[in-house]
Amino acid sequence: MSILVVGSVAFDSIETPHGKRERCLGGAATHFALAASFFTDVRVIAVVGEDFTAEHEAVLTRRRIDTRGIEHLPGKSFHWSGSYVKSLNDAETLNTELNVFETFSPKIPSAYEDSEFLFLANIDPVLQANVRAQMPKVRLAFGDTMNYWITGHTENLLKVLKHLDGLLINDGEAKLLAHDTNLVAAAKKIHELGPKTLVIKHGEYGATAFFSENVFGGKRRVHPFRAPALPLETVVDPTGAGDSFAGGFFGYIASQGEMTPAVVKRAMFYGGVMGSFAVERFGTERIQSLTRDEIDARFAIFEELSHLE
Amino acid sequence: MSILVVGSVAFDSIETPHGKRERCLGGAATHFALAASFFTDVRVIAVVGEDFTAEHEAVLTRRRIDTRGIEHLPGKSFHWSGSYVKSLNDAETLNTELNVFETFSPKIPSAYEDSEFLFLANIDPVLQANVRAQMPKVRLAFGDTMNYWITGHTENLLKVLKHLDGLLINDGEAKLLAHDTNLVAAAKKIHELGPKTLVIKHGEYGATAFFSENVFGGKRRVHPFRAPALPLETVVDPTGAGDSFAGGFFGYIASQGEMTPAVVKRAMFYGGVMGSFAVERFGTERIQSLTRDEIDARFAIFEELSHLE
Numbered sequence: 001m002s003i004l005v006v007g008s009v010a011f012d013s014i015e016t017p018h019g020k021r022e023r024c025l026g027g028a029a030t031h032f033a034l035a036a037s038f039f040t041d042v043r044v045i046a047v048v049g050e051d052f053t054a055e056h057e058a059v060l061t062r063r064r065i066d067t068r069g070i071e072h073l074p075g076k077s078f079h080w081s082g083s084y085v086k087s088l089n090d091a092e093t094l095n096t097e098l099n100v101f102e103t104f105s106p107k108i109p110s111a112y113e114d115s116e117f118l119f120l121a122n123i124d125p126v127l128q129a130n131v132r133a134q135m136p137k138v139r140l141a142f143g144d145t146m147n148y149w150i151t152g153h154t155e156n157l158l159k160v161l162k163h164l165d166g167l168l169i170n171d172g173e174a175k176l177l178a179h180d181t182n183l184v185a186a187a188k189k190i191h192e193l194g195p196k197t198l199v200i201k202h203g204e205y206g207a208t209a210f211f212s213e214n215v216f217g218g219k220r221r222v223h224p225f226r227a228p229a230l231p232l233e234t235v236v237d238p239t240g241a242g243d244s245f246a247g248g249f250f251g252y253i254a255s256q257g258e259m260t261p262a263v264v265k266r267a268m269f270y271g272g273v274m275g276s277f278a279v280e281r282f283g284t285e286r287i288q289s290l291t292r293d294e295i296d297a298r299f300a301i302f303e304e305l306s307h308l309e
Numbered sequence: 310m311s312i313l314v315v316g317s318v319a320f321d322s323i324e325t326p327h328g329k330r331e332r333c334l335g336g337a338a339t340h341f342a343l344a345a346s347f348f349t350d351v352r353v354i355a356v357v358g359e360d361f362t363a364e365h366e367a368v369l370t371r372r373r374i375d376t377r378g379i380e381h382l383p384g385k386s387f388h389w390s391g392s393y394v395k396s397l398n399d400a401e402t403l404n405t406e407l408n409v410f411e412t413f414s415p416k417i418p419s420a421y422e423d424s425e426f427l428f429l430a431n432i433d434p435v436l437q438a439n440v441r442a443q444m445p446k447v448r449l450a451f452g453d454t455m456n457y458w459i460t461g462h463t464e465n466l467l468k469v470l471k472h473l474d475g476l477l478i479n480d481g482e483a484k485l486l487a488h489d490t491n492l493v494a495a496a497k498k499i500h501e502l503g504p505k506t507l508v509i510k511h512g513e514y515g516a517t518a519f520f521s522e523n524v525f526g527g528k529r530r531v532h533p534f535r536a537p538a539l540p541l542e543t544v545v546d547p548t549g550a551g552d553s554f555a556g557g558f559f560g561y562i563a564s565q566g567e568m569t570p571a572v573v574k575r576a577m578f579y580g581g582v583m584g585s586f587a588v589e590r591f592g593t594e595r596i597q598s599l600t601r602d603e604i605d606a607r608f609a610i611f612e613e614l615s616h617l618e
Contacts, residue, residue, distance in 0.1 A: 088490075181397075183513070184542040204492070205514035208540060226615050228535040231517060233493040265617050306535050306615050308574050 002041040002114070003254045004138075005029050006106050006131045007121025007243075009046040009070060010078035012283060013094075015085055018236045024283035025056050027078065028121035028144065031240035034287045035247025035274040036119075037063040038295060039255040043112045045069035045131065049076040049100045059288060069109050073100040088235050089203060106131050117254040120164070121243065122146050125156040132163050140259065142166040142197075142250050144242070150176050158193060166197035166211075168246045174200045183208065184224070191222070197264070199249065199271070201242055204229050206272060211264050223261055227268035228306045230276040230298070237282045241275045244287065248274030273298045311350040312563045313421050313447075314338050315440045316430025316552075317410060318355035318379060319387035321592060322403075324394055327545045333592035334365050336387065337430035337453065340549035343596045344556025344583040345428075346372040347604060348564040352421050354378035354440065358385040358409045368597060377418050382409040397544050398512060415440050426563040429473070430552065431455050434465040441472050449568065451475040451506075451559055453551070459485050467502060475506035475520075477555045483509045492517065493533070500531070506573070508558065508580070510551055513538050515581060520573050532570055536577035537615045539585040539607070546591045550584045553596065557583030582607045 007029030013022050033042045043066040048056075052072070060067050078101040081094040106127055118135050120128040120143035132141060143164050149157050150173060157177075161167065167190065171183065177193075178186035187198050187210040197211040206229040210222055249271035256263045273295055280286045316338030323330050342351045352375040357365075361381070369376050387410040390403040415436055427444050429437040429452035441450060452473050458466050459482060466486075470476065476499065480492065486502075487495035496507050496519040506520040515538040519531055558580035565572045582604055589595045 182542060182544075184540045187540075188542075202514050205511050206535070210540075224540045224614060226515070226537040226540075228615075231493045231496075231519075231533045231535075233491060233497075235491075262617070269617065303617065305533060306537075307617070308571070308578065308612065 001116045001139075001254050001257055002043055003036055003117040003119055003250060004043045004045065004069075004108075004112050004115035004135065005032050005036070005119040005121060006045040006127070007032065007123055008078050008101060009044065009048050009052065010080060010101070011051065012239055013079070013081040014237055014239055014282060015083040016088065016237050017085060018234070019282070021237075021282045023051075023079065025059055026080070026239060026283055028123075028240075028243045030060070030284060031243035031278065031287075032119060032121055032247040032250075033060060033065045034063055034284055035244040035278070036251030036254070037065050037247075038274075038290070038292060039248070039251030039270070042066065042251070043069055043115060045106050045108060045112070047071045047073055047100050047104045049073060052077050059284065066112075069107075069112055071107065075100045077101075082239070084238060088238055091239070106134075108134050116140075117250065119143065119246065119250050120160070121246075122149075125149050125153055125160045128160045129156065129163070132160060140165045140253070142168065142246075144168050144246060145173065147173060147176055161194040164195045166199070167195040168199040168201065168242075168249065170201045170203070170242065174198070187222075197259070199268070201245060202229070204231075207245070207268060209264055209268050211259075211261070225261075225265050225268060227265075227272050228302060229272055230302065230305065232276065232279065235279045238279050239283065241278045244278035245271040245275035248272075269299055269302050270295075272302055310425045310448075310563050310566055311352055311423070312345055312426040312428055312559060313352045313354065313378075313417075313424035313444065314341050314345070314428040314430060315354040315415050315436070316341065316432055317387050318353065318357050318361065319389060319410070320360065321548055322388070322390040323546055323548055323591060324392040325397065325546050326394060327543070328591070330546075330591045332360075332388065334368055335389070335548060335592055337432075337549075337552045339369070339593060340552035340587065340596075341428060341430055341556040341559075342369060342374050343372055343593055344553040344587070345560030345563070346374050346556075347583075347599070347601060348557070348560030348579070351375065351560070352378055352424060354415050354417065354421070356380045356382055356409050356413045358382060361386050368593065375420075378416075378421055380416065384409045386410075391548070393547060397547055400548070417443050425449075426559065428452065428555065428559050429469070430555075431458075434458050434462055434469045437469045438465070438472070441469060449474045449562070451477065451555075453477050453555060454482065456482055456485055470503040473504045475508065476504040477508040477510065477551075477558065479510045479512070479551065483507070496531075506568070508577070510554060511538070513540075516554070516577060518573055518577050520568075520570070534570075534574050534577060536574075536581050537611060538581055539611065539614065541585065541588065544588045547588050548592065550587045553587035554580040554584035557581075578608055578611050579604075581611055
């Protein structure tokens with residue numbers, strides 16, 4: 001079943017201890033869509049400038065991603081510059097040029113209207129709410145956000161959260177959103193804000209899902225589930241790891257069509273698998289060359305890494 | 310099979326957001342021995358003062374722990390005061406009184422000489438080396454250490470590590486010891502220092518074991534294995550969580566008598582289980598009241614928390 005993702009398609013200039021890349025293809029929607037495309041059909045809503053060429057678009061269409069919802073405007077695409085030289089765990093933002101993104105007003109092509117799954121990547125919650133309102137009939141709506149929106153645009157964010165089935169954020173974001181330093185307590189508070197499924201990402205330590213027995217109805221027992229991250233000796237570029245996790249996670253759920261505990265658990269593993277590939281090379285390089293066989297082989301490694309038998 | 314543990318038997322004065330305790334029974338050897346006693350026979354080598362009463366000793370002997378190696382000296386026992394009020398993840402040491410521990414010279418009773426498993430809890434590496442040298446025939450020798458010994462007593466520590474089969478430390482200690490911020494690279498460097506099995510504890514995120522196929526010989530493929538920690542809404546007192554983890558981990562290995570990958574994996578889970586109980590109440594309170602049935606029930610929760618099926 002189809003996922004509609006709305007978010008940034010952008011260019012990133014990245015410096016890490018392993019080298020530099022200038023203006024490589026990036027953005028949350030790009031990383032999410034590429035990862036999810038290994039599991040299901042993906043449709044993208046975003047805005048780009050004249051620097052986004054046919055060659056860039058082909059990175060997406062080669063993975064059969066529907067790009068009809070990418071609006072082309074005069075000017076330049078969103079451009080982020082960041083450095084991981086001081087720490088691979090914390091991006092230092094050197095520069096952010098919103099460019100065409102500044103006036104982004106998401107429009108949903110009629111061909112996208114039958115999308116059953118919606119992912120609101122990390123953008124202004126006002127835009128997230130706008131898209132959510134235009135897609136009232138989706139089976140599941142998940143989203144992402146970041147500290148900037150949590151602290152500075154709280155009310156707008158809370159409005160979106162009411163209409164989300166699930167939220168994927170990291171430790172620090174969850175604690176900030178819930179005003180609680182205990183993850184279990186934070187998860188309970190975030191459930192009350194709307195999302196009945198919460199995935200908290202712990203970076204190199206994996207991720208924890210807190211989910212209800214059955215989001216389509218029935219009893220609401222909350223399960224915690226912990227998925228490992230792969231211990232990696234070399235992390236070339238962490239950019240997009242979280243979005244790739246989200247793409248693997250939500251892509252697998254969409255491919256199964258329903259969110260049973262068994263599906264959520266496997267989705268957590270696929271999220272970790274896609275995140276582990278994303279960081280092996282710069283930008284989208286590794287995911288571009290990835291095969292389904294490699295995904296299956298790494299899924300087996302994740303099982304060996306965490307299962308008693 | 311019997312474990313001999315050498316380390317501190319002490320009194321702790323602890324303050325956490327959940328309350329205070331003055332001079333409750335603690336010390337690494339105490340927490341380790343109590344946790345390990347649910348799996349195998351345990352013998353303790355330590356030194357205490359006149360404030361260590363028959364009532365304190367009974368906490369150990371009620372769990373059938375052999376206390377003949379606890380030396381009684383005039384004066385007071387080791388006393389640590391700490392606070393977790395600022396953060397449950399970092400103990401703030403308010404005061405340390407070594408007392409009788411200052412002149413501790415471990416003596417091994419002849420009744421202990423047939424111990425097959427040796428655990429060197431976190432004490433001066435000179436004392437660890439002393440005990441290791443007195444027990445040349447143990448099947449497996451594991452140990453613990455801390456930043457203080459890693460940075461200030463490096464040479465002495467390196468001498469002990471050469472004669473250890475395994476080491477249990479936390480993330481920060483592993484990175485400090487290996488001079489490497491990447492855990493996989495750090496694990497490889499620590500393997501080179503001696504211990505062929507390394508357990509790195511990640512606090513609330515669980516723990517990772519890096520272990521060889523078979524430490525008793527054969528090929529040396531290194532497996533990583535990640536065990537979860539239980540997401541807990543309430544942590545009353547983190548003191549002794551790491552020592553309880555070590556007791557569950559090494560206690561289970563000793564109970565099985567050999568260190569196959571399957572045994573190490575289950576040992577990691579038992580470590581997590583014992584750590585999760587330890588923090589539920591102050592000091593040794595929770596472990597004192599614990600039953601084997603509760604351990605088995607929580608082991609099943611750890612499986613549900615991390616396994617796909």
